[in-house]
Amino acid sequence: MILNQFLPVSKADMALLGWETLDFVLISADAYVDHPSFGPIVIARTLLDAGYKVGIIAQPDWRDAASIEVLGMPRLAFLISGGNMDSMVNHYYVSKKRRKRDSFSPGGVMGKRPDRATIVYANLIRQRSKSVPIIIGGIEASLRRFAHYDYWEDRVRKSILVDSGADLLIYGMGEHQIVEIADFLNAGLEIQYLQHVDGTCFMTNAIDMFTDALILPSFEEVSTDKRNYAAAFKIQYDEQDPIRGKRLIQQHGDRYLIQNQPTMPLTREELDWTFNLGYMRDYHPMYKAAGGIPAIQEVKMSIISERGCFGSCSFCALGFHQGRIITSRSHESIEKEAIQITEDPDFKGYIHDVGGPTANFRIPACENQLKHGACKHRQCLYPEPCEHLNIDHTDYEALLEKLRAIANVKKVFVRSGIRYDYLMHDQSDSFFYTLCEHHVSGQLKVAPEHIDEIVLDYMGKPSGKLYGAFVEKFEKVNTELGKEQYIIPYLMSSHPGSTLKSAIRLAEYLRDIHYTPEQVQDFYPTPGTLSTCMYYTELDPRTMKKVYIPRTPREKAMQRALLQFKNPKNYDLVYEALMIENRKDLIGYNGKALIHPREKGQGDKQKHSTHQKRISPVKKTKKRR
Template sequence: MKAAFLPVTREEMLERGWDRVDFVYVSGDAYVDHPSFGMAIITRLLEANGYKVGVIAQPDWNDPESVAVFGEPRLAFLVSAGNMDSMVNHYTVAKKRRRSDAYSPGGEAGRRPNHAAVVYGNLIRRTFKKTPLILGGIEASLRRLSHYDYWSDKLKRSILLDSGADLVSYGMGEHSIIEIADALNAGLAIEDLTFIDGTVYRAASLEHVYDAVTLPSFPAMQDDKLEYARSFAVQYENSDPFTGKRLVEPYSDHEFVVQNPPAAPLTQSEMDAVYRLPYARTYHPMYEAAGGVPAISEVKFSLTSNRGCFGECSFCALTFHQGRIVQTRSHDSLVDEARAIVEEPDFKGYIHDVGGPTANFRAPACAKQLKAGACPHKRCLYPEPCKQLRADHSDYLGLLRRLRKLPGVKKVFVRSGIRFDYVLADREHGDAFLNELCAHHVSGQLKVAPEHVSDAVLSVMGKPRNLVYQRFAQRYEQVNRQLGMKQFLVPYLMSSHPGSTLDEAVELAEYCRDLGYMPEQVQDFYPTPSTMSTAMYYTGVDPRTMQPVYVPKSPHEKALQRALIQYRDPKNRDLVLEALRRAGRMDLVGYGPKCLLRPQGEGGGKERKPAASGKGARTRADVRAKAQSKPNDSGKAPSKARPSGPGKARPKPKPSTGKTSSQGGGRSGKSAGERRPGKSKGTRRH
């Protein structure tokens, strides 16, 4: 059921008969009371446990009074930068300022500071010197220990030290925040809260720190990047709640940052309870005049089915934030929420998504994970699916069947992306899932993330070999042909990832040439905090093996690699020509069918006209069928026609849902594969 918004002013607090709040939650996002927003989950969970919470959304970071709206809270300030790292929210991978912010009123940029959690923490400390201060959310979670900061090109200290905070609640924070609240309410001092899993605290000595692994010191890592690589490898191995050890990061002889093991994953009943809390399910009415908060538009009619991911892509921060153990909601919980969505006055019959970090993960990878955790030195899907992997789509199939039968539901889309190697690994239900997915849950296009075609690069990424994607693409084509439907694969590709030289970039360009289209979904690798790929970018080695990895770092080389993938764009001609020269591949300049560029100058002729972006047909098959309508997200059935083939051209996708995770809830903050913030849940990389 819905509930009134929590107080955002002192007057609203007094109207409730409160003279004081227990917690003040300060957020870099606008106030949206929907379970896709971590702020909503944490504040509603505290409320359900009997605590009084006030919300300060996007305070003026130049004015200490802006965080003193409610006075001093009885127990603590809670601070989150929002559903995304504030630097990713503000800047593109080219470090250019973004023009909009989907998590702010009217999409207006500039409503939060850079490094928001640090700025808010210090702002609070200017007025409230001794009040307990706890950081949470994706920004704090991924910066909880020393980390490489791409925007300053420096190794930075733990966010705990720079923000003035007492604790960091990392990961999905439901368990830790209630344990913190109950301990403070019982009269324990904040400096005595050293025992709570899923938290990071500071210590002046190690006298009372037991069973810990000591990481390289921060000064040592500053002096030697390889020390950071070694540290990150240890952190990565200890990111599981069952096997993870306590970690100590020394800063001096009298200053240490201590990370307790991760909090336990939620049980299904606990996760159901979180999503059963009474949310308003929309943005606060104070934003109505600005046109609302854009980020709600897609998540409002979407269902969060799961959290956690055992895919372990190197460029994704989920291992550090949500963990590898998949947690799911029950069918009844999701059906109940779907019924509530149907009752929304602006619901048009279309559920936009049923998914999570990876839509088709509806169970832990194996039975062992629920008892002993994920294997610290093995990966579930790479380089091949583990023999213990339980690849099973039967539960997800049953859920989708129930949802699409609900009265008032015209169509249920799956738009958060699927892991195609997991589909192929399911020998019992994989074919049935793909058939029903294509028949009922795809709006003309299916988003998948092969990322690259070079097996050398895919190996560094932790992705399956290119042959696996080709097998899936062929199967997808076959299924759609049998259904008589014209539906497309939307492949996400990544340039400039560690391991990718110009040779691999040319290989990817040749692959796009052979498919006959210019991909739109291309992302330069974005080195965001606490991913394996970012550690490679900074150190030049793979922390798991300590072997050197080639890293394209200069903006110019990154531009060359991106231009190669989109070689058909006339604006990229000079860059593509330079890249081909540097790679020794001038054989690809000429008039032959395998050439990427035509010569310029006398007798040079013109470039082949690139396929129109998102406009109708692009492949040879599409040219023959150009009179047919293009797929869309309107909910209308896709046109009946012969499919265009595996990985071939597809129309421009519409934005999908953007459920990102923050402190305690929602979806993963888009990490290394980041596109526009809040734009699309399809931007998650699998």
């Protein structure tokens, strides 16, 4: 059933559809935006297409349990999503200070959702009903499915299934699981017997029947012993594969968390279907008076072309959520969406992005991955590309050419992230030239993250030399094309393994390329990532060797300041870092100095102004416009 209108948010909406009761009520910590970039709505429309009646309660008042009853009790289950972001990441900076803006709420106003939204909403439901099944999913639930380190409380928390009291947890993207679960519930199977659906987790009192499972260290063990935590994470990390992955068990007190094997990713045909479910492609009209939902602006004129990522950066949880197997949409499906975008009244001729987790991953990593699963102890790109890796931009290049030819399209940009190492290892330069000629908006954002080889090793990122070669090639190609375009590198400070020496090396690199980043991202320990495991345990779970962790606020501030050493406000921190590392050679007036010496009577102030316009790392002799 395709419903070419917004799903019901009130009893009045239900009456207009002739629905007396709903099969499922979906509660989301985000405002209701009916767009395929918003995961909760994809699940809702997937169920609708399967013949089930679904209503949306977006951002209920968590201080009033009655707010979850505005659509009545569902016939089959409540569904809960923490939204497109973990609610704690949504609320707090890495400094743990409260953010002032929530892009997923009306008018960007903060305070429309609680901390740990999934747990709070589930507990609200249990206050009103002890019997209605509760199913949780989305990024918040998915990445907190095991006992996990929680950065905001600085401790290991139990599985979110325990704290929420939910009956079932769907991890990953969820379309396969939700329809299978709905059909079983609709057939009369009680939710406590739904223990066989791939891509789900549940709690149980006995494990005798699960003879094929791997046993993880228990919650009690991982919360009191960091080596046990690292060992448990390594098993979880290794088994997140739908072909070779095994069922996992982790004891929590006198109960057991069971994770069934990951589900297979959608096929191309299924992914095309997911994006053709009658989305309104806008926020619900009820938010218009509040100024709408800011997050829609980032995606309304953009196209998701694939899912999955075999890049496996240590600080990214994509492999733990979407998996390493790439599924891409057909050209026909994407062209159809592009035409829809051109018909939007707000369309100005520009498609802002065509990509996904990694824009230029359009094909699976290799044939072996599809037959036997992703390699357990080997990455596709790091430290060097696997000999079996398929490196081919032909399909992506052809897709972008078709999109450029659509009537009323002036430009098609690629902004969701290019893996420059994958691009550099392509034997053909055709896509490199196409990218620079047609799909860069003057600036290409890429993510080298760091330049120090030790830090890059912990990050699972390619060498700094390869990034340098990419910058040179980018300059060469643009010169040949007669274009003046620039690379904007994303950089990260204070990642596990990064010392003050590492940060100084990166500062020296930035000095040499005459580039001062406007923003620097401190490493943010979020659930589900290898880097977060390193941060908490001070161990690399891949080797169980010790990892240096910049943990104190002062050292983090120094590392961040070194990346913006030209900012006068950072002078004291940069000076302190250089003195600690005995790098007085970087204090002076020569071309190698990061800062000038302090002058007598000037206190902590520099003599000269260190304000400087950002200089492109591509065109070193020209200032950015």
